[in-house]
Amino acid sequence: MPVPDAPVTGAHPSPTGPTPAGTARPSRLDPAVAARLKRDADGLVAAVVRQYDTGEVLMVGWMDDEALHLTLTTGRATYWSRSRQEYWVKGDTSGHHQYVHSVALDCDGDALLVSVDQVGVACHTGERTCFHTELPVTGGVTGAGS
Template sequence: MGFDPATLKYNDQGLIPAIAQDAESGDVLMMAWMNARAVAQTLETGRVTYWSRSRQAFWIKGETSGHVQELVDFRVDCDRDCLLVTVRQTGPACHTNRRSCFYTAVRDGAEVELMAPMQD
């Protein structure tokens, strides 16, 4: 039995959230959106592909930055409305040049920056 991206539960815009996790460290790197075509392309190519809502275009992670996400595992949650892609991340995952987009914690009511931008 094959996997059909159409069986996923997309929102009203035809999108589904995808969480990227580092396959080696287990760190959560980022969250972005996929549509059915991005899901299919990710599975076909092994290069994680998202849908950019701001540009209204496909976005193959690392295509311009070199910060590639190579697909290791593709998982669907129990409600079929969220994805988890485990990846081999080259360089930073965040557009701020940080390893993860989740670099700000709220502790004792204050924001704390947990990591600095990566150096080239």
């Protein structure tokens, strides 16, 4: 089983993570970018991660302002772990790095699209993508133009 990615240490002056009620705590993120974010009750924004050249969806992670700042300024995907309550840089322990090509904010400001060059697998289960379990669809569209 793959080794979980390492937490970021010393990356932020406050190790306590996101604040409640969707408020942003002090961060080095550009204030103009921070003002456009619509955070959840834990101060986080969903980050949908895809392979930059194929568009393959790899995973969903969570970022607060500082994780986004670190992602934008280091070129390495950095997330907030909701279970461990700490920052982590994808690949620091597992070796399955994500090198950031671009980050886009959606029209509502409540989600990010992070385009990366994924080295190795993205999922902690050892799969290339976290979206490897197909569910049966028994209704809906059956063909183009339907």
